[in-house]
Amino acid sequence: MSEPLPHPDHAAHPHGRRRRRWPWVLLGAVLLFAGGCAALVVVISDENDKTVKVVYQVTGDARKVNIAYSTWRDGSLVTESASSQGLPWRKELSTKGFVKGGLLAVTVGPGGGSAACEVTVGDDAPRTAKAAGAGATATCTGF
Incomplete structure (x- = not known):
């Protein structure tokens, strides 16, 4: 008999745990949003000071x-x-x-x-x- 094939997630990660990407994607989205808000505030304050x-x-x-x-x-x-x-x-x-x-x-x-x-x-x-x-x-x- 042959050995069962390893689960695809286990093959990609040697410790058998699958890495989650969504926290990193969420963190990136939050940072992009915060950066956009900061840029908007700078533009608005520059317009009001002009x-x-x-x-x-x-x-x-x-x-x-x-x-x-x-x-x-x-x-x-x-x-x-x-x-x-x-x-x-x-x-x-x-x-x-x-x-x-x-x-x-x-x-x-x-x-x-x-x-x-x-x-x-x-x-x-x-x-x-x-x-x-x-x-x-x-x-x-x-x-």
């Missing part, structure tokens, strides 16, 4: 407009306003702690006319909108 130039502009033929716009202070979004403004109007600021979610809204006064808003953040493409007629509002968002 100074960004924000330019708001309003043009048109309306005699008077009301303007509301976002500014950033210490990483917080704050809304400011300017009432009964003549056109053109421009505001430029440099800020740290820039967060997305800004707004520039222009409402045409009772005298009617048209107005266009434009916001440029750093080197990004400008956000624009137009409005015409008394009480009409142009809103630039998404910056």
Whole structure:
């Protein structure tokens, strides 16, 4: 009679124990996840520490407009306003702690006319909108 063939797992490991790979795979996945999270935190903090130039502009033929716009202070979004403004109007600021979610809204006064808003953040493409007629509002968002 011949001897029984050894079990395939026993042949690969001289002590008869099969090595488990899943703890090492799990450890590798956890390390990759932790490294990715750390890299994301560094990128986000670098973006918040970077100074960004924000330019708001309003043009048109309306005699008077009301303007509301976002500014950033210490990483917080704050809304400011300017009432009964003549056109053109421009505001430029440099800020740290820039967060997305800004707004520039222009409402045409009772005298009617048209107005266009434009916001440029750093080197990004400008956000624009137009409005015409008394009480009409142009809103630039998404910056």
